[in-house]
Amino acid sequence: MxxxxxxxxxxxxxxxxxxxxxxxxxxxxxxxxxxxxxxxxxxxxxxxxxINQLSLTTVEEIDGGGLRIGAMVRNSDLANHPLVRERYPVLSQALLAGASPQLRNMATTGGNLLQRARCQYFRDVANACNKREPGSGCSALHGINRIHAVLGTSEQCIATHPSDMAVALAALDAIVRVRGAGGERTIPLVDFHLMPHDRPDRETRLEHGELIVSVDVPPLPFAKRSLYIKVRDRASYAFTLASAAVALDVRDGVIRAARIALGGVATKPWRVPDAESALENTSADGAAFGRAAELALSGAVAREHNAFKIELAKRTLIRALTRAAAIA
Ligand SMILES: Cc1cc2nc3c(=O)[nH]c(=O)nc-3n(C[C@H](O)[C@H](O)[C@H](O)COP(=O)(O)OP(=O)(O)OC[C@H]3O[C@@H](n4cnc5c(N)ncnc54)[C@H](O)[C@@H]3O)c2cc1C
Ligand code: SF4
The missing domain is CATH 3.30.43.10 (Uridine Diphospho-n-acetylenolpyruvylglucosamine Reductase, domain 2)
Known part of the structure; x- marks a missing residue:
């Protein structure tokens, strides 16, 4: 140090x-x-x-049945909050799939959104990394890239966004509330994280000096039928290789609305509106889920070691949709 x-x-x-x-x-x-x-x-x-003395530690109900989550609410407290478990099981499950109990007891909502890449070259200063040192190169492009992204990548960076929680929040259309010297503003979670393009060191829309104060999760009655599936190398305490956060509104066997976000395969929490639209007004069956999975991964670009993620993500999504449709 x-x-x-x-x-x-x-x-x-x-x-x-x-x-x-x-x-x-x-x-x-x-x-x-x-x-x-x-x-x-x-x-x-x-x-x-x-910022541990700040009183941003509550989960409050907001108009219409949504929740306002203080930036300093710990991941364990959020995962186990009765209203989160009841209204947004996908969020509770995503949080519990992350890290370990000890880490979740410390980790906060704001910090989780801003956690940084788990790319091994980013974390070892002996290697070139455009995210750590712009213009130095990307060691992962032709290195060991098994854990890296297949969606939203650029020739400058292929690191995945590692958060599980953020994937669930993307599916739920959460809004990040931030405060700076100039006042308060809101940023939709799906726009909060940036794709690398030619500036992988710029990871979010947050400006220096801005504090995340809370995350608002809007009401979504059908989120009761939501879930998170995470596939990883170990059963616990491992980052995701592919994950899916889904919520389905199914009535009489027909899908009225769907929410889908993928984790572990993209450079940011990856919402897939095309796959959601394709599911609307179709039967909740394997054929429809298969089509949605093909659409969700249609733009994927594999590198030397991570092609397996494309099929893995499709299967993870199909399994998540199948299970969500079966929730009573
Ligand atoms: C061994 C290990 C395994 C893990 N496994 C997983 C996993 O499987 N899944 C997963 O999702 N995560 C995993 N994590 C990551 C973990 O979830 C994050 O480290 C944690 O959520 C970060 O929260 P924090 O409060 O500790 O952030 P901090 O480390 O305190 O902060 C992180 C960043 O956010 C900034 N920041 C924090 N709060 C605010 C705020 N309110 N406003 C503006 N900026 C802020 C800080 O300045 C810092 O840059 C793992 C971590 C470890 C160490
Ligand atoms: S993938 Fe991104 S984080 Fe990893 S070495 Fe390349 S530039 Fe750095």
Whole structure:
């Protein structure tokens, strides 16, 4: 480790001012991403602003039956919140599929959205990485790229977005509320994360000095029929190879509406509106689910070691849709 300034923010305004005053400052929430990266020299903030004193720790009901989730709500508390379990099982399941109980007890809603790539070359400063050092090259393109993305990639970066929670929130049309020196604004979760294009170091629409204050999940009655399936190398404590967050509105065997997002295969939480539209007004059966899966992966580009992910993601999605349709 190296010397850095440590400040504790007493209020949201305080946090925003402390961060905004230093271009090399970072917020510290649960620390499960940031401290790791500091230990590996991947991130070297000059100032760390602890936001653990902020009262962004509640889950509140909002108009129409949605939920407002404070940015500092811990992943364990959110996964086990009775209203989340009842109204948005997909979100609870995605959270419980992530990391370990100890990590979930520390990890926060805001920090989870901003967790960084698990690409091995990003985390080892001996390797070239455009995300860590723009213009240095991408070691994964012709390296070991088994865990890397097949959707939303560029020639500059093929790292997947690692969050499980964000995939469920993408399917649920969540809205991220952020506050900065200029006031508050909202960003739809599906637009919050950026694809790498030629700037893989720019990962989200958040500006320096902005604090995530909450995530709003709008009401979605048919989300009671939702679920998350994650496929990984180990049964627990492993990042996803392919995952699917789905919600289905099925009446009399016909799909009225569908929500689908994929994880582990794309550079951001990957919502697939074309596959959703293709399912609307069709029978909830294997043929329809197969067509949706083909559409969802239609733009996939495989690299040397990750072609298996395309078939894996299709099968994961078909299994998730089949199970969701069977929920009473
Ligand atoms: C061994 C291991 C296994 C894991 N496995 C999984 C997994 O399977 N699935 C999964 O989804 N995740 C997994 N994770 C990642 C974990 O979920 C994240 O590390 C965690 O959610 C980050 O939250 P945090 O509060 O600890 O963030 P921090 O480390 O405190 O912060 C992360 C980043 O977000 C910024 N930040 C935090 N809060 C705010 C805010 N309110 N506003 C603006 N910026 C903010 C920080 O400045 C920092 O840049 C794993 C992590 C580890 C270490
Ligand atoms: S895939 Fe992205 S994160 Fe990994 S080495 Fe390439 S540029 Fe870096």
């Amino acid at each position: 190296y010397p850095f300034q440590f400040e504790s923010a007493a209020s949201e305004q305080d946090a925003i001012a402390l961060l905004g005053a230093n271009p090399d400052a970072r917020f510290l929430a649960g620390g499960t991403t940031l401290v790791d990266l500091m230990k590996h020299d991947v991130e070297r903030p000059a100032r760390v602003v602890d």
